Amino acid sequence: EMSSKNNRTVLLTTHFMDEADLLGSRIAIMSKGELESYGTSTFLKNRLGTGYVLKIASNEPFTGPESILSLVHKTIPVAEVKECKGQELTLALPKSHIREFAGVIRLLESEEMRREHKISTISMSVSTLEDVFVQLALDEELRGAAADRAATSTLEDGPSSPTTAVVPVADNQEWLRALERAYKKQLERAQRVASGGAEEQSASSAFMRQLMGLIMKRVNNAKRDYRTLFLQIVLPLIVIVLAMALGEIPIGGVVDLELVGSMYDTPQVIQMNGCDPAIVNLIPGYNRKDTSNVTTYNTSTYLVDTAKQHGGFERYGAVSCNMPGLIATANGSASASSAPFTTMFINGSGYHQAPLMLNQLYAASIRKVRGDASVQVAITAEAMPRTKRQIAQLEGISSIIVTIFILIPFTFIPSTYVGYAVKEKETKSKHLQFVSGVHFLAYWLANLIFDTVCFLVTMAVALIVFAIFGRDEFVGGSADTFFATFVLLLFYGISGITSAYAISFLFDNHSTAQNMVMFGNFIAGFMLVLVVYMLGALSESGKSVTDVLKWFFRFIPSYCLGDGLMQLSAAKSSFDINHVHINPFGTEVIAYDLMYMGLLSVGYFALVLFIDNPGTPALLNRLRFWRASEDAPTTAGGAGDAGGGEMVSRDGLNDEERKLIE
Numbered sequence: 018e019m020s021s022k023n024n025r026t027v028l029l030t031t032h033f034m035d036e037a038d039l040l041g042s043r044i045a046i047m048s049k050g051e052l053e054s055y056g057t058s059t060f061l062k063n064r065l066g067t068g069y070v071l072k073i074a075s076n077e078p079f080t081g082p083e084s085i086l087s088l089v090h091k092t093i094p095v096a097e098v099k100e101c102k103g104q105e106l107t108l109a110l111p112k113s114h115i116r117e118f119a120g121v122i123r124l125l126e127s128e129e130m131r132r133e134h135k136i137s138t139i140s141m142s143v144s145t146l147e148d149v150f151v152q153l154a155l156d157e158e159l160r161g162a163a164a165d166r167a168a169t170s171t172l173e174d175g176p177s178s179p180t181t182a183v184v185p186v187a188d189n190q191e192w193l194r195a196l197e198r199a200y201k202k203q204l205e206r207a208q209r210v211a212s213g214g215a216e217e218q219s220a221s222s223a224f225m226r227q228l229m230g231l232i233m234k235r236v237n238n239a240k241r242d243y244r245t246l247f248l249q250i251v252l253p254l255i256v257i258v259l260a261m262a263l264g265e266i267p268i269g270g271v272v273d274l275e276l277v278g279s280m281y282d283t284p285q286v287i288q289m290n291g292c293d294p295a296i297v298n299l300i301p302g303y304n305r306k307d308t309s310n311v312t313t314y315n316t317s318t319y320l321v322d323t324a325k326q327h328g329g330f331e332r333y334g335a336v337s338c339n340m341p342g343l344i345a346t347a348n349g350s351a352s353a354s355s356a357p358f359t360t361m362f363i364n365g366s367g368y369h370q371a372p373l374m375l376n377q378l379y380a381a382s383i384r385k386v387r388g389d390a391s392v393q394v395a396i397t398a399e400a401m402p403r404t405k406r407q408i409a410q411l412e413g414i415s416s417i418i419v420t421i422f423i424l425i426p427f428t429f430i431p432s433t434y435v436g437y438a439v440k441e442k443e444t445k446s447k448h449l450q451f452v453s454g455v456h457f458l459a460y461w462l463a464n465l466i467f468d469t470v471c472f473l474v475t476m477a478v479a480l481i482v483f484a485i486f487g488r489d490e491f492v493g494g495s496a497d498t499f500f501a502t503f504v505l506l507l508f509y510g511i512s513g514i515t516s517a518y519a520i521s522f523l524f525d526n527h528s529t530a531q532n533m534v535m536f537g538n539f540i541a542g543f544m545l546v547l548v549v550y551m552l553g554a555l556s557e558s559g560k561s562v563t564d565v566l567k568w569f570f571r572f573i574p575s576y577c578l579g580d581g582l583m584q585l586s587a588a589k590s591s592f593d594i595n596h597v598h599i600n601p602f603g604t605e606v607i608a609y610d611l612m613y614m615g616l617l618s619v620g621y622f623a624l625v626l627f628i629d630n631p632g633t634p635a636l637l638n639r640l641r642f643w644r645a646s647e648d649a650p651t652t653a654g655g656a657g658d659a660g661g662g663e664m665v666s667r668d669g670l671n672d673e674e675r676k677l678i679e
Contacts, residue, residue, distance in 0.1 A: 231463035253426035288335030333367035490589035501601035542575025
């Protein structure tokens with residue numbers, strides 16, 4: 018990158034003027050070992066440039082430049098045709114007539130000219146550095162030709178003849194021939210340098226050299242791009258390790274329940290009959306209600322009759338102290354006993370009321386004996402061990418949570434690919450490579466190979482972390498599960514890379530492209546997956562809706578990755594609960610996700626090649642001409658016509674027009 022030239026002098030040699038114009042602060046042009054010119058790009062263009070270039074584009078191919086050139090000559094007589102090809106006519110205008118440029122533009126923009134010549138756009142620009150280079154080469158060629166003619170004339174006339182002066186060639190045809198010779202020499206020199214001295218080289222070997230050179234360019238660039246290395250390797254490693262650690266936290270662990278009176282929402286009343294007042298007063302947190310005329314035998318009937326007579330309080334039990342108790346008889350009924358008992362009555366609607374009341378009575382007795390009202394007796398209810406089914410369900414929930422967090426770093430990775438592609442376009446580096454002769458297929462294939470290898474490193478790191486933490490839903494259980502995870506991540510990597518390449522054509526700023534792709538992938542790969550899972554888990558109707566939406570969401574690679582990882586987790590949970598093995602490559606797991614990502618990879622890469630193919634604009638223009646010719650009226654002519662007129666084909670075009678289109 019040329020930003021490293023601060024406090025340095027960088028010497029760059031090149032045969033491509035666009036590269037020199039873009040990168041050079043000062044430009045020196047040499048010819049045959051001698052310095053021809055030196056200065057800034059603006060200086061060289063002003064001093065040595067051919068003037069200005071006027072480009073005229075038409076909706077139809079130009080049959081010839083004469084009609085437009087004759088009109089321009091009325092204002093600028095020295096205007097020349099630089100190029101006339103297809104729908105574009107290029108005129109060279111000298112700087113000395115800059116005051117007349119406005120009149121020419123007004124003439125060409127008039128309604129009559131647009132209607133007669135089908136003019137669509139008009140643009141004007143200063144001569145390029147390439148024009149300066151060609152002009153210098155042309156001047157050298159003309160000087161050499163004039164010197165050769167002078168030497169020949171001297172030899173023919175003899176020593177006494179006067180030396181022929183070097184006079185610039187005014188003839189246009191000689192100028193064109195000299196220009197052609199200069200171009201050929203420069204082209205031959207560039208080809209010799211590019212081929213390392215070889216006269217010929219096969220197209221395949223040149224393509225492979227370009228491919229390897231572009232890959233090495235990416236390797237050298239990656240050595241300095243620490244931000245991309247962080248996003249592609251370090252950040253995924255950190256987030257995946259944190260997600261694995263989160264999965265180790267138990268969900269819904271067994272918690273012992275301490276039984277205390279405050280566990281009930283409403284104040285409580287305890288029915289106390291005949292109990293020691295010293296003990297009754299040592300039971301805190303209860304509203305006591307003493308009844309002296311109720312015996313143990315008829316307490317149950319009394320409690321039922323007065324169940325609704327406590328206002329805002331709840332009565333969860335009663336105690337009868339030192340009264341005749343109840344004895345069960347052989348036929349299942351109860352009879353009064355002559356011996357005194359302490360009897361406890363429990364309201365079954367209050368969970369844990371029996372041990373709680375018994376604990377309060379024992380604690381009150383201990384407080385009386387020790388004379389210390391602060392004595393506390395704790396009572397705890399331990400939960401029953403979970404069943405295998407409950408454990409499998411909780412592990413399934415944990416696996417889904419881990420999967421959702423795993424998606425976060427993988428949604429960020431495609432932003433690095435689109436950032437590099439846009440930056441190449443933003444800094445004109447891609448343009449210079451194409452101008453230098455780099456094949457567009459070699460350019461994109463090298464990027465795809467390099468980015469895929471980088472993603473394989475990230476994928477290997479993720480699989481190693483999965484194995485370390487024993488995530489059987491991804492790498493354990495069977496070889497099929499590991500291979501399914503491997504293929505799922507690989508397909509996501511390739512589809513994510515190619516989709517980033519396709520999206521790169523929509524942006525001109527690499528920072529904006531990175532942020533937008535990062536945000537979009539996060540929404541699609543994280544939020545959409547989470548929403549679809551929650552809707553499917555809430556109700557059957559929600560599941561039917563998500564089953565339809567999945568077919569559309571799968572056009573986004575990040576969603577396919579999230580859906581595939583979620584299905585792998587669900588398959589592991591289903592096996593733990595129902596002991597039924599599900600093929601991970603089945604349609605109910607990741608088959609559809611793999612199919613979508615495979616098709617997207619091919620489709621996105623084909624789209625990228627189509628957009629960047631140099632022949633695409635010509636193809637689109639040809640299709641537009643054919644469509645226009647089909648709408649035009651068809652005229653017929655042939656050998657039998659009296660005038661021997663020009664033969665016109667069925668598409669409405671004559672032979673000359675068809676050749677121009679082709």
